[in-house]
Amino acid sequence: MKPVNKVLIVGGGIGGLCAAISLRRQGLDVDLIELKPQWTVYGVGIIQQSNVVREMARLGVLDAYLGAAYAFEDVAIYGPQGQTLARIPGQRLAGPEYPANVGISRLALHHVLSDTAAALGARIRLGLAVQSLEQDGEGVDVGFTDGSQGRYDLVVGADGLYSQIRGLLFGDRYQPRFTGQAVWRHNFPRAPHIDHLANFQSAAGNAGLVPLAGDLMYLFLTSHEPDNPWMEPGTLAEQMRARLAGFGGLIGELREQIQDSAQVVYKPMEVVFVDEPWYQGRVLLIGDAAHATTPHLGQGAGMAIEDAVVLGEELSRGGSLADQLQRFMARRFERCKFISEQSILAGDKEIARDHGFDRIGLVKGMLARTAEPI
Numbered sequence: 152m153k154p155v156n157k158v159l160i161v162g163g164g165i166g167g168l169c170a171a172i173s174l175r176r177q178g179l180d181v182d183l184i185e186l187k188p189q190w191t192v193y194g195v196g197i198i199q200q201s202n203v204v205r206e207m208a209r210l211g212v213l214d215a216y217l218g219a220a221y222a223f224e225d226v227a228i229y230g231p232q233g234q235t236l237a238r239i240p241g242q243r244l245a246g247p248e249y250p251a252n253v254g255i256s257r258l259a260l261h262h263v264l265s266d267t268a269a270a271l272g273a274r275i276r277l278g279l280a281v282q283s284l285e286q287d288g289e290g291v292d293v294g295f296t297d298g299s300q301g302r303y304d305l306v307v308g309a310d311g312l313y314s315q316i317r318g319l320l321f322g323d324r325y326q327p328r329f330t331g332q333a334v335w336r337h338n339f340p341r342a343p344h345i346d347h348l349a350n351f352q353s354a355a356g357n358a359g360l361v362p363l364a365g366d367l368m369y370l371f372l373t374s375h376e377p378d379n380p381w382m383e384p385g386t387l388a389e390q391m392r393a394r395l396a397g398f399g400g401l402i403g404e405l406r407e408q409i410q411d412s413a414q415v416v417y418k419p420m421e422v423v424f425v426d427e428p429w430y431q432g433r434v435l436l437i438g439d440a441a442h443a444t445t446p447h448l449g450q451g452a453g454m455a456i457e458d459a460v461v462l463g464e465e466l467s468r469g470g471s472l473a474d475q476l477q478r479f480m481a482r483r484f485e486r487c488k489f490i491s492e493q494s495i496l497a498g499d500k501e502i503a504r505d506h507g508f509d510r511i512g513l514v515k516g517m518l519a520r521t522a523e524p525i
């Protein structure tokens with residue numbers, strides 16, 4: 152008999168939903184709980200690079216995913232006035248017939264993943280959290296906040312940066328840390344020539360344009376916010392414009408169109424890395440719960456998705472649960488640590504205004520590493 156048949160996934164974000172798909176494809180019985188009673192996803196987009204496209208194929212969702220996304224090939228890096236500094240060709244890791252990279256709205260991605268997980272038979276319950284969790288050698292007894300209970304062979308904490316499950320395993324040993332920067336985002340109609348990921352570097356921060364659909368793209372900007380200030384919601388448009396002051400070209404034109412603060416998504420950058428095995432007994436962390444990093448390399452969700460695929464593979468191979476989780480860690484730990492550290496390094500160099508820093512080399516190093524098989 153397999154050591155794991157019944158799994159509880161805590162958290163219905165990108166990592167939890169991909170884990171539900173991956174585990175259901177291996178024939179495991181999956182319950183997924185999500186804290187939010189209404190499963191809302193905020194309205195900007197996400198960059199998914201070639202390793203993610205490859206994993207979407209392995210999850211068996213590639214066609215639906217590509218149908219909801221904007222496929223593109225290259226990543227370009229420009230100076231603040233729009234001059235080209237580098238053009239990095241995409242890598243078609245999912246196969247020659249599939250695109251290298253994808254931009255997708257978070258909402259569209261959520262629909263693809265949640266519809267697939269539900270269609271595959273994952274039992275999804277919303278507005279629910281773990282009340283109590285007690286494990287013995289044979290299983291984990293879980294009490295839920297609605298008074299119901301369940302017993303599982305494995306509990307997967309995919310509950311994000313402020314993970315409750317991480318707290319249950321490690322107490323307050325791992326706390327999110329503010330890095331000193333924040334990200335500003337705003338959607339726009341796609342400009343016809345934004346058919347690739349366009350990064351713009353300036354002394355004030357880095358901006359970028361990401362195509363999300365035929366008619367949609369989003370603008371992102373990183374900024375230094377040393378004291379993690381409270382941003383009055385009604386001032387976000389004005390504050391985003393002010394931080395884009397050093398940019399000309401298309402970014403400068405778009406800056407003037409940022410007028411409605413309700414359309415600006417502001418997020419301070421916070422990171423955490425569990426620097427030891429991400430499990431104890433029958434409880435495992437994946438995704439941001441274990442390794443939330445900054446968005447500089449656009450790989451946070453990518454690492455959560457890879458975690459989900461590898462977990463499904465290892466749970467379907469032989470050995471005890473301890474063997475399976477050790478093998479999972481062997482395939483995930485150093486790779487996620489690399490992405491985590493390199494992303495944070497890029498931000499630290501921006502904060503230090505280190506203009507000699509080889510950012511293009513850093514991006515190429517990330518692409519080479521993530522192209523490797525997991």
Ligand SMILES: Cc1cc2nc3c(=O)[nH]c(=O)nc-3n(C[C@H](O)[C@H](O)[C@H](O)COP(=O)(O)OP(=O)(O)OC[C@H]3O[C@@H](n4cnc5c(N)ncnc54)[C@H](O)[C@@H]3O)c2cc1C
Pocket residue numbers: 161162163164165166167184185186187196197198199279280281309310311312313314315316334418437438439440443444445446449450451452453454455
């Ligand atoms: C500004 C910004 C831009 C980014 N851009 C990119 C990008 O371009 N590409 C990329 O790959 N990554 C990007 N990322 C990173 C990416 O968003 C995260 O790495 C990814 O969302 C992690 O997924 P997750 O499922 O682990 O966690 P989350 O997305 O945080 O999902 C956790 C889920 O668990 C639920 N939850 C929380 N607590 C509980 C609880 N106690 N019980 C039950 N449910 C709970 C939450 O409601 C949520 O639905 C970006 C991050 C930021 C901040």
